[in-house]
Amino acid sequence: MAKIKLGNRPASFKKTVSFDMLEGGKGTIECVFKYRTKSEFGEFIDKLIEAAGATPKDDGEKFSMADLMDRTSGANADYILDVLQGWNLDEDLNKSNVQQLADELPAAAAAIMETYRTAVTEGRLGN
Template sequence: MSKIKLGQRPQNFKHTVKFPMLDGSEGSIEISYIYRTRSEFGKFIDEVFAESKEERPEDDDFSWTKLMEKTGTANAGYVMRAVDGWNLDVPFAIEHVQQLADELPAAVTAIMDTYRNAITQGRLGN
């Protein structure tokens, strides 16, 4: 067992995130997450929700296209603030995270859920 030393926090931590592909197979991406304490994660989530409220126009006509674009953009923004790298064959950049959110939304959801579970519950895995 590892000896616990409080106050020696990591800058990041890696995890292989698994998610269902459209054909029913399982995909995976190794993600390097930015470490946050639980209280820092709470502040992070408050900031994410505050930004999403600011982006919602009150008198906007409903459109599924606009909803999907906004959701993908918001999720990509979350990932950009929670992750500092991945093992895909494209650079970790906003345009590629948005492409991932558009093409494989389950991957982005899994990346976000894994981060939340790791920070709030202190564990990774099933």
């Protein structure tokens, strides 16, 4: 068992992201994610919400990350670029290629975003 040492944060972490392909098979992308603490992730999301012009709901409706991502679909490439340091695709990691990935394989973009959220807020990297 590894000894835990607080304050010894990694710069990044790797995770293979799995998603359903349109024709029914499974696709995978090995991603190198930027490490953020749970607090830093909260600040990151706050900036996304502000950039999207989203405001807290006055009618008691709960905040929805899915709704936010829906309203900011044009910004999803920016989100992915801000959480990834690299990937194992033959194409370079840049905005044009991330937008193409999200357009051609929307499940891949959603899986990358959800995998990152789960990793930094729940500390889980497993399936």
